[in-house]
Amino acid sequence: MTRWLKENLWRHITGVVMCLFALFPLYLVVLSSFNESGSLQVTSFIPKDISFANYKVLFNDERIPYLTWMKNSLMISGFVAIVSVIIGAASAFAFSRLRFKGKRFGIQLLLLIQMFPAILALSALYVIMERVYKFAPGLGIGTQMGLVLVYLGGAMGVNIWLLKGFVDSIPAELDEAAKIDGASAMQTYWQIFVPLAAPVLAVVSLLSFIGTFNEFILARLFLIEVETRTVAVGLQQFIGGQFSENWGPFAAGSIIASIPIVIIFLSLQKYIVSGLTAGSVKG
Template sequence: MATQVTSKTPVTANTDEPVQNKHSFGFWLREYGWRHLVGVVVVIYALVPIIYIISASLNPGGTLTGSNQLFQKIDFENYQRLGGTRFWHWMGNSLVIAISVSVGTVLMAAAAAYAFSRFRFTGRRVGLTSLLIIQMFPQMLAFVAIFLLLLNLGDVVPILGVNSTLALIAVYLGGALGVNTFLLYGFFNTIPKELDEAAKIDGLSHGQIYWQIILRLAAPILSVVALLSFISTFGEFVIARVVLQQEENWTVAIGLYSWVASRLDANWGQFAAGAIIASIPILLLFLFLQKYIVGGLTAGAVKG
């Protein structure tokens, strides 16, 4: 019986398209280069105002028009003048308020989120819905109502009236409670409830479970909440300007604004110097804790 041998000839595709060289500049530009170009443009766009305000802070003239030529004059006179003002006192007030709000926000929001996540009680769903609706409205829309409320409350409890730092902290805490509670609520839902049950078998109470287990596991998201609360509170101006009226109680944002509020006596050089120094705490804190931001926010963005 004859065996027929067939030869298989490889078929090559006959295409007229030229083969792209992966080492060519055109290929690199289409695949990767445009991303670098976009990144460079964004960095330049962000650095231009920073460089300009640094140049203005080193200009002894005190005007922004005199700073159009960057670093034409370099003098630290504006920084030296800060020692003769209340700037450092305002910085201290801002730090006290921001740190207090950060710590208070973490404690209050974590406790509320743990209750919504672990307990089933009457009004739970209504409470979550109310927080969701309330946080849709910016806090500054209610600054007139806040002023009138503090004005009347000061007649009964002076420490919580207008021009009180404690009153301003309470206002900030109320505004930050809703969004941070939802953020922590989503994160707590990702923690298995079996841990709670195992801890109860070992004899731990709800308080011990909360402080010794839940909060330790939620350390990344708690750091994010504290960081965002500090940043948003440290430079807030509208509500702080309404509540705080005496100069000794001002925050750094109000104090810097007072230097340029009058067009005739505006000292933009001193304002720029103070703004640069005021940005240092936020910059250092952000650089130190930025690794927690993406991980904490994505972990908290879980539907409960």
């Protein structure tokens, strides 16, 4: 018994303390989402009466088009997730398997470009998209399609590191055999690589979904109309006034918005952890 204590007690204490630290804000949000007074306060750690008023506000109040925000977020992130993985997979395949001049230079340039603080190109992006808006009002500043295009601009750089690792893990013998049988690079790509990598591509695309869902600054710059906003921007603007009465609906809203992301994350944990050690940092 004492030996068990000596060996394991500190482990449990550390685990419990850190779990409490991890849970504390999350528990508070859940608590205040069911609390009608709606501030991030602890009236008591055990809820006295559970009220769904904040959730009702979220779905009925006209000032908060929450469902539209959720829909926007899911649509934008979903679209970017799919297209960016298509672009990224093709590039990763080419970088991994094809021989061509300037490959090393290309990958170094890509790495370098990624190091430029993207936020600081904001004003330039704004100017460009303002001009695009003049001749194509569906694509420029203030539109979701414009935002999606800008996100896709980064698609090649962001996913390629993750994908490259996965591509390298697919044995090269397979596509070498295809090559000997007379398959072109395109055929190898579509008939050998894509079917083999399909599960991996799905994972990467879900990661890209999480990343886009989390993006804030560009979405804030682009989505001016309340109806076009993503859930992150919408909720941030909503509590921007710092009125305590808004915290209840905010808490409810952030819980609902987080659920899909947390579920995706937890179900992908295995892949994400192996991706982490390969040198990526989640944004």
